[in-house]
Amino acid sequence: MDRNMKILVVDDFSTMRRIIKNLLKELGFTNIEEADDGATALPMLKQGHFDFLVTDWNMPGMTGIDLLKAVRADPALAHLPVLMVTAEAKREQIIMAAQAGVNGYVVKPFNGPTLKEKIDKIFERVQG
Amino acid sequence: MEESEKLSRLIQARALVAALEAHDEAGYLASLNALAASQTQPMFEAVGRMTREVHEALMAFATDDRLNLLAEDEMPDARDRLRYVITLTEQAANRTLTLVEEALPVADRLMDRAERLQQALGQIRQSQVDNVALVGVITELAEYLDSVQQDGGALKTRLTDIMMAQEFQDLSGQLLLRVIALLETLEGKMLGLLQKTHPVASEKPVALTQAALSQGLGPGVPGAKNHSSAAEPIKNQDDVDDLLANLGF
CATH class of the missing domain: 1.10.287 (Helix Hairpins)
Incomplete structure (x- = not known):
């Protein structure tokens, strides 16, 4: 896994962005940018050559699930690995995210080891 | 159905049959209407009662500062x-x-x-x-x-x-x-x-x-002063219609 890969963290709560960013830093990732909802994130993704997207679900403006769908619908972004980190934990929602093409799903409250495990798994599959 | 109600239905039904047998068209229609009314009247009364309750609840709601x-x-x-x-x-x-x-x-x-x-x-x-x-x-x-x-x-x-x-x-x-x-x-x-x-x-x-x-x-607001009259029960169909019109029906 490339520790220099460019990661976009999308969450409407700045504290959560900060926590995820710190956890990613602890895992050795330093090239991290932030957005506070899907509508802000999508243009960044289209321009920014990101390697990995970590997004919340429930956000004002554009939600994480809509962002995921938009990413999958864009040929240039369709293969971007996407990890959802969200408090939305209904069975139907997880199925919805899976059908929309999510690569990993972490339910809040979560911890560092869980985040690491999911990221490792995503990139094992992507590279394998 | 209560006994007295059953009895009055029987009387109405017999009158209907008698009018039919006597070829009394006016009498037949009157009996038929009476029978039909006996069915719809309780419903109208229930609707009237409910409307009154809604009206009272709304008035109490509106006048509650x-x-x-x-x-x-x-x-x-x-x-x-x-x-x-x-x-x-x-x-x-x-x-x-x-x-x-x-x-x-x-x-x-x-x-x-x-x-x-x-x-x-x-x-x-x-x-x-x-x-x-x-x-x-x-x-x-x-x-x-x-x-x-x-x-x-x-x-x-x-x-x-x-x-x-x-x-x-x-x-x-x-x-x-x-x-x-x-x-x-x-x-x-x-x-x-x-x-x-x-x-x-x-x-x-x-x-x-x-x-x-x-x-x-x-306070000088309509409804507040009329609180007692607003709490009065509605008496007839006109009042019901007026109220419903006021409520936008």
Whole structure:
């Protein structure tokens, strides 16, 4: 896994962005940018050559699930690995995210080891 | 069906049969109507009763100044308070995160330095094996540096746990935002209902209503003065129709 890969963290709560960013830093990732909802994130993704997207679900403006769908619908972004980190934990929602093409799903409250495990798994599959 | 009711139905039915047999068309129609009315009348009465109850409830609702106060003042106030809770928890979480972000590199530096010293000491120990006193000190120092590295790791784990605990701000904030949205919806619906049932009252400044209340005088709003008449039961179909028209039916 490339520790220099460019990661976009999308969450409407700045504290959560900060926590995820710190956890990613602890895992050795330093090239991290932030957005506070899907509508802000999508243009960044289209321009920014990101390697990995970590997004919340429930956000004002554009939600994480809509962002995921938009990413999958864009040929240039369709293969971007996407990890959802969200408090939305209904069975139907997880199925919805899976059908929309999510690569990993972490339910809040979560911890560092869980985040690491999911990221490792995503990139094992992507590279394998 | 009660006995008396059964009896009157029987009489109506017999009259219907008799009129039919006698080729009395007017009598037949009258009996038929009477029978039909016996079925629909209780329903009309029930509708009338329910309408009256709705009307009374609406009047009581509109004339309750407490509701105006609630919709126009206290609910927005409650929303502001909840937003302030989000701000306060956000500030607290950010402050904690800043402290953790500052403390983590301190732990890293302690551990790095301990590791480098450990290596340097190892080399010295190799070259000074004959100096028993020095080797003793070096061994003790090495143990200390070892514990610094272990403690540093434990410290970092705790600091990360403290950081993760700040997650509460996101979760509680999301819950509060939902309550705020609910309050907004409720407030809008209440104001809409108050406008419909009591347009003047909701346009009035709340302070005036409060002042009027504290003086024990009814404010000059329609409905408040007529409270007793509003509580009077509706007497006939015209009243029902008028009321329904007023309610926008």
